[in-house]
Amino acid sequence: MAVLNINGVSHVVDAPGDTKLLWVVREHLRLTGTKFGCGIGLCGACTVHLNGEAVRSCQLQLSDAEGATITTIEGLDPKGQHPVQKAWLELQIPQCGYCQSGQMMNAAAFLESNSSPSDAEILDAMQGNICRCSTYARIKQGVRRAAQMMQEA
Amino acid sequence: MTKHMKDLGGATRRDVLVGSAVAGTGLVVGYSVLPHVTGGAREALAAGNFEPSLFLTMEPSGIATVHITKTEMGQHVGTALAQAVAEELEIDWNDVRVDYPDSHEKWGLMITGGSWSVNWTFDRNSRIGAAARMALVEAGANMLGVPANECSAANSTVTHTSTGQSATYSEIISAGPIDRTFSEDEMKAIELKKFGEYKLVGTSVPALDIPAKINGTARYGIDVFVPNMVYGRIVTWPTRWGAMPKSVDDSAASGIDGYIKTEIIEDPTGVQRGYAIVLAESIWAAEKAADAVSVDWDLGPNASVSTADILGYAKKATADGEGFAWVIDGDTDAGMSNAATVVEAEYETSIGYHGMMEPMNCVAMEQDGVWHLFTACQWSTRCTAMTAEALGVEPANVVHHQQYAGTGFGRRLEPDAMIPAALAAKAAGRPVKLVYTREQDVMFDFHQSLTYQTVKGGINVAGDLDTMVHTVCSAWATKRQAPGFLAESVDKKGKIDPFSTNGSDHWYNVPNQYVRSIENLVGQSATPPGQLRAVAPTWTMWAVESFLDEAAHAVGRDPLEFRTSLLKAVGKNVGTPPNTVGGAERLRNALLVAAGRAGYGVKPLPANTAQGIASVTSQERGSPTWTACVAEVHVDPESGEPTVNKLTVAMDVGTAVNPDGVLAQIQGSAIYGTSRVLYENITMKDGSIEQSNFDTWTPMRINQAPEIDVNIIQNGHYPAGTGEPVVTVVGPAIANAIQAAVGARVRSWPITAEKIKAAMQEA
Incomplete structure (x- = not known):
């Protein structure tokens, strides 16, 4: 079990630690605004914020993201008004x-x-x-x- | 697959019903099931003689939902089609919604492509909106106790002109029932608004699909989940087509948490011969297991094919006189023997990859004997029928649930994700979500065919091009997709693929013209061809427009003047309403607009920098969008590296239903086309595609994109398609500019620094 802080909410995730952060966000937590594009960090479709920095979530593992503050498009602004x-x-x-x-x-x-x-x-x-x-x-x-x-x- | 392709013409022409079965339930507008209803709309509705909500549904609140049977893949098609309905319906645009219904026979042919959507439906949608308005005005007048002919409608309200009494659409529908039938003749006789009278058509209302696309809520095929589903992942085949798994050793996958099993499944449709599909409880487990399992393959018939073999076949078949005639005008033999100057050239285009950002995917689920397919699809009619064939069930028992498409470009005309998803779900006894890896999406695309063309022109003593002999050799996508759409050749000797030959029948006045279309049999098997945005004109216009420049240079004439001298609305190029009215003069006009805006021949340019011009009538001769482009290109004389500084585009769209939408399509397609000719290349070795991801297939990025100046010409003629033509015009304009800049003629794609450098040394 891992705990991820995404968009200000703590999520308990039951997945192996080497699971790509992209798949945790999209397929486990169903925050599907973050997209799969290439899987090798070359297209940017999976970009999320990790402690405020833009990162490719296909290049990170679940274990890399524990303890970090993660923001996805769904949480960029509470009203979608960024x-x-x-x-x-x-x-x-x-x-x-x-x-x-x-x-x-x-x-x-x-x-x-x-x-x-x-x-x-x-x-x-x-x-x-x-x-x-x-x-x-x-x-x-x-x-x-x-x-x-x-x-x- | 042809046996599934009845009703290709779409819904047959029948009475249109505007009615509500019960007061207060809302209003529906659609076709009757049976031709010529005898009772009223209400009676037909009560008897079930109605295909509910075929076009338009209005709720008692006054909200109207226009049902869009087209794929929303970035062109904002729902918005443009709803604008046509709303214009005549006289409804407040804020009361308009769209939805995208499930596949069903009642919709007729469900296909999105060819820049056809607006062009094919504008008149029909306008009449549907008008019929609903007329029914509402009649019902409203009845409510108010005044004659209908003294009332008018605007902003969702019917008003009695002299007294000012009024009733809103909401009030009228709530009071119901409404009962109105329009015969086919009545529908035809409805007088529609004309260009200049529109209130909503021609305005850039914001696209209805955009709000959900900026906050992460838009749902694409890849975002679908259903209860109890598992993940499927195809084990990558060793060749593009023809390999079949013989056995699987999954011992290395057995320890992966969540791995279920690997199934070997045959595909009776021939989309592939068969699959090894890994099933797992999570996508990550499926991904790891697909890498871990070991498959013993029968490599099939294409295991030794390379790009050179495909091109070699094309050259031989062309030289051997294979193929059949697509155009025979005048006497090309006499034209050639009388020619003062003969110009000959060969043109090639490379294999193309669609490169959709959302890879192919599908969620397949069986429930009570009905198969449900969740994904974005451009051709539901075909893809559900083929999935039914694979499953061995009736097509009526396969339903496609449309989703937003992470673009399409013709790629989603194909059922290749639906079929293995459905077969895997059948084998698993659970719903399956199947997503291609990017590598699979690149390698198992239905690619744009490699093409090889020859053009020979005869120029008479006056310096006019009066003879053209053109051969077009490609794999034929239509032969795979819908052989019923193959066309009889003009010499009646055989069938050819019009969608691989369109565009060679251009709008220039060349009295002696012969075009031969040739199927590339090696390409057909090794690289199963698909349709890619703009289709055949991508290559035919490349040849025609490159050749016209070469011919102009051969006789010392300016390429713009050379073209305009051939563009007169005479003979077969006079044009007819609605689509081609104005004929060749409209193309001439677009050329002059682009040239004028770009400062063609006038603008001072630095050394090794020049402008090139081209004009196209994509996509079909019968539905042209008159389009011209001036490309300004700099070539580094040392390296040969080309830089496209600016593209000036002029497009005669007749009527722009949503001008900002048209602008977006032109901006995007200009870069799409430029990326295709400069950066994108797919090659084959040992039957397999050599590129696999964005490291080896490298489309244009934002820092490489040229400036684009867009000029939309509106003259009130019928709306033309705008999503594709510019893809075809930029390539030859860039090649023509390169020749003007440094004297180098490049005749094959991609246009690279190495090829330019080599051509500079030849020149």
């Missing part, structure tokens, strides 16, 4: 939407570390997240817009 989420809605960024939880989690953590990024910094920060609908033009705008909202707040 500036990144508001910007994503305002700019109508998602198409199929499958990669967008990971995009938003990555963007949110990035903006915590850099509240006023240049375009080049945005592209560098977001290049680990693949979007096959190719919403890239809008993702770039979305990160900019969210940064602006965070500064106004």
Whole structure:
């Protein structure tokens, strides 16, 4: 038995310690906003926050995450109103939407570390997240817009 | 599979019923089961002569739900289709919802692809909305005690124009019953709004599917759970198609906590020959066990096939004169012998991978003799029928429950996750959730075929291209998917795949034209072909548009002027309503818009940087979306490395139902197409795909994406599909720009620095 702190709630998980954090989050706890994309940390669809940092949950094991504070898209904001989420809605960024939880989690953590990024910094920060609908033009705008909202707040 | 493919034309044309069986229960709009009902809608409803909620359901609260039988895979199709209904229904958009019903025969052909969704349904959906409005106006007038022809509807309210008395849709439906039948002739006679009169069509209302996609609540196929389910994982086959497990040694898996067993199952449909499927209580146990078990394989017929064999077959079959004619216009022999200049070239495209972010998956469950399949699917009609065949049950006993798709691009036309999930569930006696690994999704895609084309053109003494002979060789997806859709060749000598040849019958005025379509038999078996976003024009336009530039350069003419001189709405290119009205002139116009916006021929550009132009009419000649692109590309003269600085796209969509949705489709497809030609490559060795994940198959990322300038042309003509055409136009525009920049012509995909460098040295 392991205990995980996810979105402010303690979850008791009955799974082997080497189970990928991604599968614990998605398949055991059914927080399915976090997506499986590649399993090798190259697409970003499974991005969650571990102690505030954006990490690929397919590259972590359950045992790595015990004692940490984990946030998934479901807990990014209690009302789904994080500036990144508001910007994503305002700019109508998602198409199929499958990669967008990971995009938003990555963007949110990035903006915590850099509240006023240049375009080049945005592209560098977001290049680990693949979007096959190719919403890239809008993702770039979305990160900019969210940064602006965070500064106004 | 053809035996399951009746009703391909969709629901037959019958009376439309607008009614409520009992007062206060709401309003449904749909077809009658039987042609020409004799009683009213109410009587038909009471007698069960009604296929409930075929199009639209309205609750007593006034909320209308439009039932979308298309796959929601990123194109926001539900929003666009509902806009067409709501426009004529005169309903407040805030009262509109959509849902995605389970598969059933009553819906007719359930398929999503070809940029067809809006194009095929706009007129029908508009008429359904109008019929419901007329019924509501009549019922509302009756309630108010005034003549219906003195009333109008707007914002979910019927108003008596002179007195201002009004009744809301909610009040009218709650008072019910409503009982109105529209004959087919009446439906046809309904006068619809015209371009310029729309209130909702043409506005960028926010997409109805987006809110759930920003907070993690949108449910995709991979997010489905059912009680008592186990996880299934296919043991990866050693070849793309044709391998069959002979035996399994699972001793190394027996100690894995949660491992149940490994089943060897034959597949009678031939989607695969068979499966070794690991079953386990958790996905992690299934994953570990699938790696641990050892399978003895019969490798099957393709174990020695490589990419070179597929290309070699194509070249030989083309040279040997295989295949049948798709276009025969004028006299190409005479045209060639009279030509002052002859230009010849060969074009290739590589094997393509769809690359959906959500890998293939399915949850299969049997309950009371009915099989339930939970996943996103673009072709429920076909996929449920084939799963039924695999299970040995009637197609009516297999139901597909539609989910959001983590995109599709044509990949979800295939039943290859449904079938093993269902077979495994049957073997396990429990529901099974089966998810492909990314490696399996890459290697066991129904790939876009490798293609090989030759084009030979005759240019007359005046410098005009008047003769083209074009051969197109590919594997034929249609032959696998729905052989009934193969077309008789124009010389009546055999069948060809129109969906592998479309686009070669272009809209340029070339009086002598011959196109031959050839099946690649080696590719057909070793790389079972599927449909991939934009389908055949992906390769046919690559050849035609690359060739037009080469021909223009051969006679010293500007590629833009060379094209526009061939685009006059005359002869077979005059066009007819609704889809092709305006004909070739619309393509000419799109070219001029793209060229003008990009500053073609005017904009000062640095050294080794140039613009290339291309125009396409994807996807079919009969349903073209007139599209042009100017690509601005820089080539590093030392390394040959290309950088696409900017893509300027112009698209004549006739009417944009949701302009921001159209913009999103164009932005996305421009990058999708650029990624395809520059970065994406799939190769085969020993019958197996050599790439396996995003380390070896490397699509475009945000830091590599070019600037895109989108220009949407609206002229009030019928709405055209917008999700695919730009995929086909960017490739040749980029290749044409590279030639303009450094004189290097690259004729195969992917366009790499090495190929450019080699071509620069040849030039």
